[in-house]
Amino acid sequence: GQQLNQSPQSMFIQEGEDVSMNCTSSSIFNTWLWYKQDPGEGPVLLIALYKAGELTSNGRLTAQFGITRKDSFLNISASIPSDVGIYFCAGQVLPSGNTPLVFGKGTRLSVIA
Amino acid sequence: NAGVTQTPKFRVLKTGQSMTLLCAQDMNHEYMYWYRQDPGMGLRLIHYSVGEGTTAKGEVPDGYNVSRLKKQNFLLGLESAAPSQTSVYFCASTTDNQPQHFGDGTRLSIL
Numbered sequence: 001g002q003q004l005n006q007s008p009q010s011m012f013i014q015e016g017e018d019v020s021m022n023c024t025s026s027s028i029f030n031t032w033l034w035y036k037q038d039p040g041e042g043p044v045l046l047i048a049l050y051k052a053g054e055l056t057s058n059g060r061l062t063a064q065f066g067i068t069r070k071d072s073f074l075n076i077s078a079s080i081p082s083d084v085g086i087y088f089c090a091g092q093v094l095p096s097g098n099t100p101l102v103f104g105k106g107t108r109l110s111v112i113a
Numbered sequence: 114n115a116g117v118t119q120t121p122k123f124r125v126l127k128t129g130q131s132m133t134l135l136c137a138q139d140m141n142h143e144y145m146y147w148y149r150q151d152p153g154m155g156l157r158l159i160h161y162s163v164g165e166g167t168t169a170k171g172e173v174p175d176g177y178n179v180s181r182l183k184k185q186n187f188l189l190g191l192e193s194a195a196p197s198q199t200s201v202y203f204c205a206s207t208t209d210n211q212p213q214h215f216g217d218g219t220r221l222s223i224l
Contacts, residue, residue, distance in 0.1 A: 006155075033212055042117075042203050042215030043156070088155060095210045097144025098163055100171060105155035 006089050006104030013079055014112050021087060021107040022073040029091030032065050032072040033101070037086045046087075047074070050095065079111050116140065119204050119216035126194045126223045134189040134219050136204030142214075144207050145187035146171075147179060149200040150218075156203065162187055194223045 006023045013019055023032070031050055035043035047058050049065035049072060056063055062075045072091075076083055089104040118137045126132055136145060146161040148171075158171030162181040176198060178190045187206075191198060199222050205213040 009153075035215075040217070042205075042217045044215070045212045048212050097142075097207050097209060100146070100158050100161060101213060103156040105153060 004089055004091055004102055004104040006107055008107055009105070010108040010110070012110045012112060015079060015081060017079055019076040019079055019083070019109060020073060021089075022071060023089035023091070023104045024071045025091055025102075026070070028069040029093060029102075030069065031092040031095045032063070033090040033092070034061075034063050034072070034074045035088045035090060037088065037106075039085070043088055076109075079109075081111050081113055084109055084111050117204055117206055117214050117216035119202075119219050121219060122217070123220045124222070126191075126221065128194060128196060128223060130194050130223075131190070131192050132194065132221075133191075134202055134204075134221075136187045136189070136206075136216060137185055138187075138204075138206040138214070139185065140206060140208075140214070141184070142206035142208045143184075144213075145181065146205045146207075146213065147177070147187065147189045148203045148205065149173065149198075150203060151200050159189065159202075196223050199223045 034046045037043045047063040052069045053067045054065040060077045086106045088106045090101040120135045147159040148156040157173050160179040162168045165184040168179045180188045202219045204216045207213040
């Protein structure tokens, strides 16, 4: 089946540093999504990308949909303690509920104050 | 606006027991999903439903059954629980051209 390779698996950074994580796939996706999961809660959508080459920001977060449609990255600028959590990428062939999401294994972010 | 609500939040079962996890959404979404999350494995799809009365298998369906008798509810059943089913279970729902919304999870331990 389709798989997403998400890296890094974990990161320890100092407060104020910038963070970058990415996902790659061997197959094409037409939608890329980035979710964040806080401890004890479900994933919450951060950014959705629907067009190859698209660059979208949400506050301090910026995500890009790779031009080949096989990758995406997420950047967090000027990290703060509440950025701690697990970040998941997800790909979807079509933006329809008939087409299940494929998730990466997550990047666990720790921020040291 | 509750969104996606999962019950129960926690449960401990003995091997061989059965139970049903309930997912309810109040957003009139057509599509609903059950995932399990294990350490280092991310989210894996168990079963999903594209509408009332329909279900389909996901990536890891064995040992689970589901039903979607009402549009707003999606039930996940374990007929004979096994320790390998110890996990955190997440329900999600969506409609076309919208990202999935997740519940807060059910933590299930099987002894």
